[in-house]
Amino acid sequence: MNGVMSLVRPDLRDFAGYKSARSESLRGDVWLNANESAWANPADGAGRSRRYPDPQPPALRSRLAQLYGAASEQVLVGRGSDEAIDLLVRALCVPGQDAIVVTPPVFGMYAVCARLQGARIIEAPLVDGDAGFFADMEAIREAALVNGAKIVFLCSPSNPAGSAIPLDDIAALACALEGRALVVVDEAYGEFADEASATTLLDAHANVAVLRTLSKAHALAAARIGVVIADAGLVAVLQRCQAPYPVPTPCADLALEGLSDAALAQTRERVALVRSERARLHAALERTAGVRRVYPSQGNYVLARFDDVERAFRALLAAGVVVRDQRAAPQLGDALRITVGSPTQNDRVIAALSAQEQVA
Numbered sequence: 001m002n003g004v005m006s007l008v009r010p011d012l013r014d015f016a017g018y019k020s021a022r023s024e025s026l027r028g029d030v031w032l033n034a035n036e037s038a039w040a041n042p043a044d045g046a047g048r049s050r051r052y053p054d055p056q057p058p059a060l061r062s063r064l065a066q067l068y069g070a071a072s073e074q075v076l077v078g079r080g081s082d083e084a085i086d087l088l089v090r091a092l093c094v095p096g097q098d099a100i101v102v103t104p105p106v107f108g109m110y111a112v113c114a115r116l117q118g119a120r121i122i123e124a125p126l127v128d129g130d131a132g133f134f135a136d137m138e139a140i141r142e143a144a145l146v147n148g149a150k151i152v153f154l155c156s157p158s159n160p161a162g163s164a165i166p167l168d169d170i171a172a173l174a175c176a177l178e179g180r181a182l183v184v185v186d187e188a189y190g191e192f193a194d195e196a197s198a199t200t201l202l203d204a205h206a207n208v209a210v211l212r213t214l215s216k217a218h219a220l221a222a223a224r225i226g227v228v229i230a231d232a233g234l235v236a237v238l239q240r241c242q243a244p245y246p247v248p249t250p251c252a253d254l255a256l257e258g259l260s261d262a263a264l265a266q267t268r269e270r271v272a273l274v275r276s277e278r279a280r281l282h283a284a285l286e287r288t289a290g291v292r293r294v295y296p297s298q299g300n301y302v303l304a305r306f307d308d309v310e311r312a313f314r315a316l317l318a319a320g321v322v323v324r325d326q327r328a329a330p331q332l333g334d335a336l337r338i339t340v341g342s343p344t345q346n347d348r349v350i351a352a353l354s355a356q357e358q359v360a
């Protein structure tokens with residue numbers, strides 16, 4: 001057993017999971033083994049949805065593997081990265097015993113999944129420094145070691161703080177936690193960042209896993225396609241814990257189309273636009289009276305603190321602009337997270353916040 005497999009719950013290491021009709025490799029041309037209909041639904045012209053899908057549609061899996069620079073066996077496709085987070089926690093954490101480390105303020109699903117699994121949640125908070133929030137790698141390592149955590153969730157770029165973690169720091173953490181914990185790097189916003197992907201660490205560090213999604217830069221949030229990229233043995237364990245047919249055929253078809261060379265070229269152009277709009281929005285907010293601080297961001301959003309956050313939130317709402325209220329998040333009692341939109345949408349944000357100051 002390699003070091004990563006030793007992190008899997010002992011009771012799940014040789015768990016076979018559900019053997020669906022589609023997971024058996026049988027040959028034939030009359031398929032009567034899954035109680036499907038012999039006819040297509042009238043709404044399903046080409047009959048693409050008549051049969052259960054392949055648990056891991058091969059064409060999509062290999063396209064995603066190519067996109068992220070990994071082998072197909074290292075990629076598990078699921079219903080958004082949300083599902084990958086859930087699978088990782090369920091497969092590694094023994095309920096009532098194991099723990100995860102999170103770095104608040106941060107995306108809430110790591111803690112939600114841990115709660116549901118009965119795993120302890122250990123916090124190593126981000127530190128609010130002169131250059132923005134940063135992950136305190138020493139505190140994270142100590143928190144993981146002292147509490148015997150099975151998973152460390154790093155969010156890079158961090159949602160909502162915006163900062164990315166240098167790859168060298170992630171590699172050093174993976175070394176320190178080898179055989180003890182899996183370092184999961186959530187790169188939901190990786191396309192918008194300067195830093196290279198942590199997938200480049202996988203060869204040297206089997207205890208690193210990377211989450212990617214088509215929900216953000218690829219504009220396919222409703223298709224619910226996300227992946228975990230990890231050690232092939234761990235991926236096989238996660239698949240056995242996954243629902244039998246996690247990737248609906250219409251979603252797989254749409255995702256493959258959305259990853260064509262032409263679509264990818266357009267996605268890249270839009271990422272470039274978001275990055276330049278992010279800089280413009282950042283600069284405009286810094287010039288706006290009533291904005292106390294704007295954080296540098298590597299994602300497609302900007303985090304800002306306000307002198308009167310309630311007023312800013314209301315002014316945006318009155319202008320029809322809905323942003324994410326961060327007041328309930330630790331360290332962010334005066335902050336809003338604003339997604340970078342189209343240039344005209346960003347103009348509306350800037351106009352609404354500037355106008356409220358003139359009225360004051």
Ligand SMILES: Cc1ncc(COP(=O)(O)O)c(C=O)c1O
Nearest residue numbers: 080081082107159188213215226
């Ligand atoms: C950091 C982070 N990870 C994961 C997700 C979930 O993404 P998905 O749509 O792939 O489930 C989000 C969604 O907002 C996110 O912000």
